[in-house]
Amino acid sequence: MPYNIAMISDFFFPQPGGVESHIYQLSSKLIDRGHKVIVITHAYAGRTGVRYLTNGLKVYHVPFFVVYRETTFPTFFSFFPLFRNIVIREQIEIVHGHGSLSNLCHEGILHARTMGLRTVFTDHSLFGFADAGSILTNKLLKFTLSDVDHCICVSHTCKENTVLRASLDPLMVSVIPNAVVAENFRPLGYSHDSQHRAAEKPRLGPDDTITIVVISRLFYNKGTDLLVAAIPRILAAHPNVRFIIAGSGPKAIDLEQMIERNVAQDRVLLLGPIRHEEVRDVMVQGHIYLHPSLTEAFGTVIVEAASCGLYVVCTRVGGIPEVLPGHMTEFAKPEEDDIVAATGRAIAALRAGRVRTELFHNQVKQMYSWTDVAERTERVYDGISGVLSHDEFYQGAGAGGAWSATRGRAGVQSFALIERLKRYYGCGIWAGKLFCLCVVIDYLLFVFLEIFAPRSRIDIARNWPKKDRKECREREPASKDGLGRKRSSKHRREKRELRSES
Template identity: 50%
Template sequence: MGEPEKHRILMVSDFFYPNFGGVENHIYYLSQCLIKEGHKVVVMTHAYQNRSGVRYMTNGLKVYYVPWKPFLMQNTLPTFFGTLSITRTILIREKISLVHGHQAFSTLCHEALMHARTMGYKVVFTDHSLYGFSDVGSIHMNKVLQFTLADVTQAICVSHTSKENTVLRSGLPPEKVYVIPNAVDTAMFTPAPERLSRDEIVIVVISRLVYRKGADLLVEVIPEVCRLHPNVRFIVGGDGPKRVRLEEMREKHSLQDRVDMLGAVPHAKVRSVLITGHIFLNSSLTEAFCIAILEAASCGLLTVSTRVGGVPEVLPDDMVVLAAPDPTTMVHAITRAIYMLPQIDPQDMHNRMKKLYSWPDVARRTEIVYNRALKCSNPPLLDRLSRYLTCGTWAGKIFCIVMIVNFLLWRLLQLWKPDKDMEVVPDIQLPKSQHEETPFGSRKEESL
């Protein structure tokens, strides 16, 4: 039996380091594991402040910070065709064999997948979020997703609930969508060296303080829990527009000594905050998976969470207490969790998490999707246009026009600067000292 085929993958998303979040962590850790398996991985994202050009990160992970600035919520301004030239340059220079886009809300992801399909590359898309069907924003986003996924080779979702949501929103055949969960770096998230005293119960919240993350629920839940349980204290890490409401709640109920507001917590310090607590509280109103729950469980914390999206799929029943997203039910769930604490062994929970979730396993399962994608046929433009026509009476025709224009622009670029005249980047093995850099710092190579 021959050696498994090694791939050359371009990861694309508006969400990457130095920004921190679930999508950023997923791309980084997946890339690291794929590199260790012998694949070449290159990341394409937009410029972050003064970070522009080409950088190297841990294990030689190459990142193209293309000179597009964020327009709204870390997303670049939609241009349709503006990124075609630079995407083509990266694909040819790095000899990419497959493009992997992340997150439905990423403009750069949608455009790169469109350009890659125009150029005949196989593409894989991973959806990390859940969206509704009725509000204006979701309706527009679902139409964009339908456009992108009409010609996607394979798709990945992080939970079964997320898969159902994506299939309904995009009209993608279910057999083309795979479920591969997120994971956690258990070596980074370890329990406290010594058991914490239970004389005072500490409940930790680390989240963006926005409506979607249930910050308004916290405003009602925290005072009631403090009233019922005099020995409970809260630590709230995170920042956002709803932080003012939490601070007003703390002042109103005189809870300054029982609710610590930490503000934004760097990812490198999340573990040090988690190990000071006994219970982790997640109040999200929608969640495809929630990596924060994995990090808390790996640190040995019992989780209390809203029963939304893919959250019920994440942890076994004895490691999490689920509740409906309303204040009364959540207060009851927290009370139940407090009484469960004597049965919780943080080290045992950590060991179980090591078996349940690992990034190498995620990488191996993603490799299978890559292999299947590369075996798929590559239909001509006319066959592909018929797929876009199914996206709606008017939308389908608009999508077809966009793809035809994109195809013509690509042909013009080929005439102006043929593929054979573009210099291919040599694969360079970085010195060991540069391999050991962390995601929090990177080496600058050149400017684009």
């Protein structure tokens, strides 16, 4: 059954990152499966209004003030008129939000529930329970997920974290991992012959240079401080090792100072920010990928590194141990000494020829697929829309799924205002009352808009011409970054007609 879906998040292209790539790839695959998908995000420098991406993916860049790390300033209710206009114009049935720290996501889910739309939330992050920032974030998440139809997490560790943070029924949370387009992350010398693998690499000698690659946002939670402390020790212990570091962030100055102090300009190359389509070209220059993150729900970049034929050294935190099999990774504690030791073990293993990195690409290709992610996400949409029965959707929950006093069966969310207020009231002694007040105001604003800005005045947008599924399967990507596809002359003609009539 085809759906009209709105992906909503503060995090989307042109900003690079795992959430951004996840939204784009998932949307593209859902479009290939016959659904209509749009993306709602905030305006970026040079990108405002409506943009079309490959495959007919329409992106609404709404003009809101950005305050920190590309997240918008909380507006609560001022976003509702614009959101309602977009949803009615595009005839949206399901609103799918991404990111615990995305204000657009939280507000969009609140407004969607007020409008009587089904909602899904995908969590891509891990948060603690003790510091002030985590407490406030968890309370905001509790507010949003109290009235969401279903939640998706990218790893089992992420699911446990989200269930605890938002006090959810575990049946309401599915685990659907990220994926990669393996064809966009091929190692050097990869052959398309019958063996389908990269050429076998010669064993590295004691005098051969080993390149360690780091591609990350340079923030505290990504372990940049550990990286700054570990690099001088690794360089001192291994004379024939060099680093290539790509990324940007507030910790970039610390890396530059470390290089100056240690006079390591000839052994540490800082590339600065790079585009996603350039990631593969940087990775294939290396032998080892170092990922010293302090917290990570999944870690898509380490899958990309393994697909490029790099041996991965990473910290054993969050959902990282679930991502790759043991023969592709060398794990370390999130401590300076252990990262230095793990990197040394990885260097020794490569020099001894104990790691067959040329086999990694095909193994990753078999493990991760965006088509599989789209199929599993589509099953979630079927479950919340009633296409699947409760017994089919919530397998293993007993006859008909778990019951709750205010929810009914797990996953069945009533749109009745009184039922919504019951769910929000249970979020805390003071927070519950505040949440109920927000919902009531949101509902009154919705009634006001329905009266003074009736739906009949909103033009319905024309849908992008549907492509035949067989044609989609046969068409090969035209660019290595996955953002371009060959178009048939018929498709180009339909595109011109659509633009001329709109």
